[in-house]
Amino acid sequence: MSDRLNEDSLADLPDGIRRPAYDRRAVKTGIVHLGIGAFHRAHQAVYTDDVLGLDPQWGIVAASLRSPDTFDALAPQDGLYTLSVRSREGEALRIIGSIRQVIVAPRATDDLLDAMADPRTKIVTLTVTEKGYCHDPATGTLNEAHPDIVHDLAYLKTPRSAPGFIVEALRRRRRAGVPPFTVLTCDNLPSNGRTVKRVLTRFAELVDPDLGRFVADEVSCPSTMVDRIVPATSDQDRQRIGEALHVEDAWPVVTEPFTQWVIEDRFPQGRPAWENAGAEFVADVEPYEHMKLRLLNGSHSTLAYLGYLAGYETVADTMADPAFVRLVEGLMDEEVTPTLHMPPGADLASYKRALVERFKNPALKHRTWQIAMDGSQKLPQRLLGTVRDRLRDGGSIARLSLGVAAWMRYVTGVDEKGSAIDVRDPMAARLRELADRAGGEAGSLANALFGIREIFGDDLANDPRFTQPVTAHLARLHEKGAKRTVAELGAE
Known part of the structure; x- marks a missing residue:
C-alpha cells in the first residue's frame, strides 16, 4: 500500500473512513474553481462530491492564483484529501474526490485559460477572498489602479487576477462561439453576484466596449451565501488524521458539522443538483x-x-x-x-x-x-x-x-x-x-x-x-x- 493518500491507497483505508461513492474515472470537468483554499475544499467541493454519483459531468479543475502549496500537496494525491468534521462528540473523516486537477496559475496560465474556455466548463466558481476581486470595498467598483488590473489590461493573455482570467476566458469563448459560463462567487461580498458582475463588466469594457456589453447582457452571476467555519489546518491535524488513515495526507481540511449554501438559481448552461446535498436555491439571496x-x-x-x-x-x-x-x-x-x-x-x-x-x-x-x-x-x-x-x-x-x-x-x-x-x-x-x-x-x-x-x-x-x-x-x-x-x- 502507498504511504500517501491517493487512488492506489484509497481502497485500503481503514473501515469507518467514508470514500467517494462514485467512479472517479467517469468524472468529467464541468466546473473550474479559482482560489483553492481550505474553505472551498470544506464547502463547495463537498457539496459537489455529494452529487457526482447522480451526474459525473461536474468534476472540478481547481486553480491557485498565487501559491503552489495546495498543488504541491494534492497533485501527488490525485486531488484527494480528507475532510475532518469535528464537534464535541468527536471527529468524522471522509475522503473528498470531486477535484480532478489542481493548477497553479502563474506556472500554467494557458492550461487554466484552456480549461475555462473549454465548452464543457459550464460554471466558474470563486473563493479568492474579498481582496481577490481587485475592487474598492467602499463602493463595490473595480479598482482600475490596482497593480494586477493594470497588468492584466496590458497583457490580456497572461492575467494575474481573477477578473483578468474570467474576462479573458469569456473573450475566448465568445470568439469561438461558445456560450459563456456562469460566474458563481462564494466570497463574503455585499450582493456578491451583482458586485462581481459590476467588476467584470467594467474590466471587459476597458478591454473592448463590445465585450463589456456582452458580459453585461449575457454572463450570469448569481449571488450566494456560504457558511461554514474552517480553521487553518495544523501539523497536529495532519498527524492525527494520518494516524487514522494509516497513510499521509499532506493537506486535510478541518471543519464543523454546520454547513449552509444559499444560491440564486440562474444557471443558463446547467448546474449540479446541489439541492440534493442540502443547498438551498432561492429567488433572492x-x-x-x-x-x-x-x-x-x-x-x-x-x-x-x-x-x-x-x-x-x-x-x-x-x-x-x-x-x-x-x-x-x-x-x-x-x-x-x-x-x-x-x-x-x-x-x-x-x-x-x-x-x-x-x-x-x-x-x-x-x-x-x-x-x-x-x-x-x-x-x-x-x-x-x-x-x-x-x-x-x-x-x-x-x-x-x-x-x-x-x-x-x-x-x-x-x-x-x-x-x-x-x-x-x-x-x-x-x-x-x-x-x-x-x-x-x-x-x-x-x-x-x-x-x-x-x-x-x-x-x-x-x-x-x-x-x-x-x-x-x-x-x-x-x-x-x-x-x-x-x-x-x-x-x-
Missing part, C-alpha cells in the same frame, strides 16, 4: 447574505480583534470568557437583528443560538489571528454596513463601534504587552505608517484611520455619531486593555 455577514462575520471579526488583544488564541478560548459571550449576544440581538429583514419562515433566534454554540466549539482551533486578516477589506461588509443602517434608524452602535475600535488598535502592529502583531492586510504598510505617525494618542490614530475613504467612505468619517464612540472605545482599549473594556461594557 440578499436577506440571507445580510444575516450571515452581519451576525456571523461581524461577530467573528469583533471577537477576533478583541480576543487577540485580550490574549486569546482561538475563538473558542475567547468565548470561554463570559464577558465576550455577553458582548456577542448583545451585538447580535440589540444592534444587528434590527437591521435584518428575513423572509417568512426564517428562524433568526435559532440561527443566533447556533452561532454562539459554533463559536464555543472547542474542537475547532479557529485562531483569532487568522480571522483578523484582511480587515481593511472585511470591515465595510461585516460591520460598517450595519453601522450605517443603525445610524439611519437612530439606533445604538455601542458594540459595533467597539469592534471598529479594536480593529484600529490591532492594526497599530503592537499588542498590549508591547509585542509585534503580524498584521496581514493589503493595506498593512499604509496602516502601520498612519499608526506610527499618529503616535499613541487615540484621537490622532482614529482620525488618521477615518481618513481612509476606501474603508469608511466620506459619510462615516464625518459623522460624529460614529467617530465619537469609536474614538472613546479606542481610548479605553489603550488605557484599560481589551478584557477590561469588554467586561465593563457588559456591566453597563
Whole structure:
C-alpha cells in the first residue's frame, strides 16, 4: 500500500473512513474553481462530491492564483484529501474526490485559460477572498489602479487576477462561439453576484466596449451565501488524521458539522443538483447574505480583534470568557437583528443560538489571528454596513463601534504587552505608517484611520455619531486593555 493518500491507497483505508461513492474515472470537468483554499475544499467541493454519483459531468479543475502549496500537496494525491468534521462528540473523516486537477496559475496560465474556455466548463466558481476581486470595498467598483488590473489590461493573455482570467476566458469563448459560463462567487461580498458582475463588466469594457456589453447582457452571476467555519489546518491535524488513515495526507481540511449554501438559481448552461446535498436555491439571496455577514462575520471579526488583544488564541478560548459571550449576544440581538429583514419562515433566534454554540466549539482551533486578516477589506461588509443602517434608524452602535475600535488598535502592529502583531492586510504598510505617525494618542490614530475613504467612505468619517464612540472605545482599549473594556461594557 502507498504511504500517501491517493487512488492506489484509497481502497485500503481503514473501515469507518467514508470514500467517494462514485467512479472517479467517469468524472468529467464541468466546473473550474479559482482560489483553492481550505474553505472551498470544506464547502463547495463537498457539496459537489455529494452529487457526482447522480451526474459525473461536474468534476472540478481547481486553480491557485498565487501559491503552489495546495498543488504541491494534492497533485501527488490525485486531488484527494480528507475532510475532518469535528464537534464535541468527536471527529468524522471522509475522503473528498470531486477535484480532478489542481493548477497553479502563474506556472500554467494557458492550461487554466484552456480549461475555462473549454465548452464543457459550464460554471466558474470563486473563493479568492474579498481582496481577490481587485475592487474598492467602499463602493463595490473595480479598482482600475490596482497593480494586477493594470497588468492584466496590458497583457490580456497572461492575467494575474481573477477578473483578468474570467474576462479573458469569456473573450475566448465568445470568439469561438461558445456560450459563456456562469460566474458563481462564494466570497463574503455585499450582493456578491451583482458586485462581481459590476467588476467584470467594467474590466471587459476597458478591454473592448463590445465585450463589456456582452458580459453585461449575457454572463450570469448569481449571488450566494456560504457558511461554514474552517480553521487553518495544523501539523497536529495532519498527524492525527494520518494516524487514522494509516497513510499521509499532506493537506486535510478541518471543519464543523454546520454547513449552509444559499444560491440564486440562474444557471443558463446547467448546474449540479446541489439541492440534493442540502443547498438551498432561492429567488433572492440578499436577506440571507445580510444575516450571515452581519451576525456571523461581524461577530467573528469583533471577537477576533478583541480576543487577540485580550490574549486569546482561538475563538473558542475567547468565548470561554463570559464577558465576550455577553458582548456577542448583545451585538447580535440589540444592534444587528434590527437591521435584518428575513423572509417568512426564517428562524433568526435559532440561527443566533447556533452561532454562539459554533463559536464555543472547542474542537475547532479557529485562531483569532487568522480571522483578523484582511480587515481593511472585511470591515465595510461585516460591520460598517450595519453601522450605517443603525445610524439611519437612530439606533445604538455601542458594540459595533467597539469592534471598529479594536480593529484600529490591532492594526497599530503592537499588542498590549508591547509585542509585534503580524498584521496581514493589503493595506498593512499604509496602516502601520498612519499608526506610527499618529503616535499613541487615540484621537490622532482614529482620525488618521477615518481618513481612509476606501474603508469608511466620506459619510462615516464625518459623522460624529460614529467617530465619537469609536474614538472613546479606542481610548479605553489603550488605557484599560481589551478584557477590561469588554467586561465593563457588559456591566453597563
